[in-house]
Amino acid sequence: MSLESLIRGLRTELDNGGLRGSFLVRDLHSGHELGIDADVRYPIASLVKVPLAAVTLERIRRGELDGSTEVEVRPGRITTPGPTGLSRFRHPARVALDDLLYLSTAISDGTAADALFDLTSPDEVTRLMRQWDLHGITARHRMRDLTDTPAERLDPTEVSLAHSLAITAGTTGHGHPLSQLDVTRANAGSARAFVDLLQALWTPSPIPPSIGTRVRELMAGNLLRQRLAPEFVSDASAWSSKTGTLLNLRHEVGVVEHADGRTFAVAALTESHVAAANQPEADAVMAWVARTLRDQLRRG
Template identity: 60%
Template sequence: TGPLGLGRFRHPATVAVDDLLYLAMCVSDNVAADILFGLTPPARVTDTLREHDIHGIAVRHIVRDLNQTPAERLAPDETHLAHTLAIQAASAGRGHRIPQLDVTRANSGSARAHVDLLQAIWRPTTIHPDTAARLRSLMADNVIRHRLAPEFSTDASTWSSKTGSVLNHRHEVGVVEHRGGEAYAIAALTASSVPARHQPAAEALIGRVARSLRDHLRAS
């Protein structure tokens, strides 16, 4: 912080990583996410979760691998065929003919585990407070806001979240913080039985159901 004020500038590597985090978290840039996975491989991410006592989430693959579904090999007007396969190809157990939807081989996580992770970020114990604060700010700046955000964003509340989608699976996890100090973690993990890529009614329904559950908790 001398005469030139150099203390105001961060190391270029730090800036680059922070930019990648913004792109991956706030605009769901998969390329940025995979560059970050190059720095911290999936197995290390899973180990770190375990170190912080977060169980039930398995990170096994980079995003590029998860996106290599049948939908990527079809024309846009044929995407419904990939969704039909995703709906019909599930096994009686936890497997699936599409590897990206097979929870025994793909990235996977339960709603309970994601809520535990959100609690660890919002009420940090073993996670460094600065890290937790940065994650909260990134989730608050998420620009993907068509799923749960319309039900939780008000003048008296703040909605912070991260979405995830692959084929007929539409997910979002987040925290709604109310001006009075209440905070609720929400994990909505869904699988549609309708073979269509665009389902605005389903997106809206996810939000309404999540809000009704939040309202039930507030009233109890």
């Protein structure tokens, strides 16, 4: 099968699964890569917590912050399905900055991430990313903005209406009346931008080695493993990743490290055109597409 036929078939499978998206897989040793619309930018939801963690760790390294400092965190008191950790707390808590990094990255706790954003603004996250020569990811807002969508305002039985709005109100250029879904107003990036970030965290780069080591540990501890992990985890491979989910957006980026030494960065940013909150088949399709791209690269 030609490469063109493979990509065409993968696009068809995504469409049949109710998805379109931006995919890229890169061999971190050879630099060879294979993708689908890898430069298309999407709102990135919780994927922004990876650059947030890296920049926070850089400020700790510089002595501007102390990882042992306890921060008083206001309770999230969120009751809608999805959010985790401090986001669901009912009472204030004091948490060390180092532990906020774990909560934000490994369990995708939005309230923990906002406590980090209170110390390092989205603009500062973007500025330091540019200093590391990483130009494809832009942080613009805190995580609490993601909990103010029609899905939170409607009755749980009407969640499909929120998804219908997310699907139908967007423009072909990924503009949207909902600011969280508009790439010019939301935290945004592409599959290529995240693969570039992963490569900078896993291989020598302007990012100090100690920061790469810690972010890799945090991503290895990711507890949300229903999406790409089933296609990449085995006794002979390790999968370190971060997911992002908002309305009809389903993302995951990560690195699979094989026992034979081969290492691949994987980014899958997708949007569904099916008005439903729960779509396990969509997760399965995007994982299969990412795995197929990796397999093609691995065969050389």
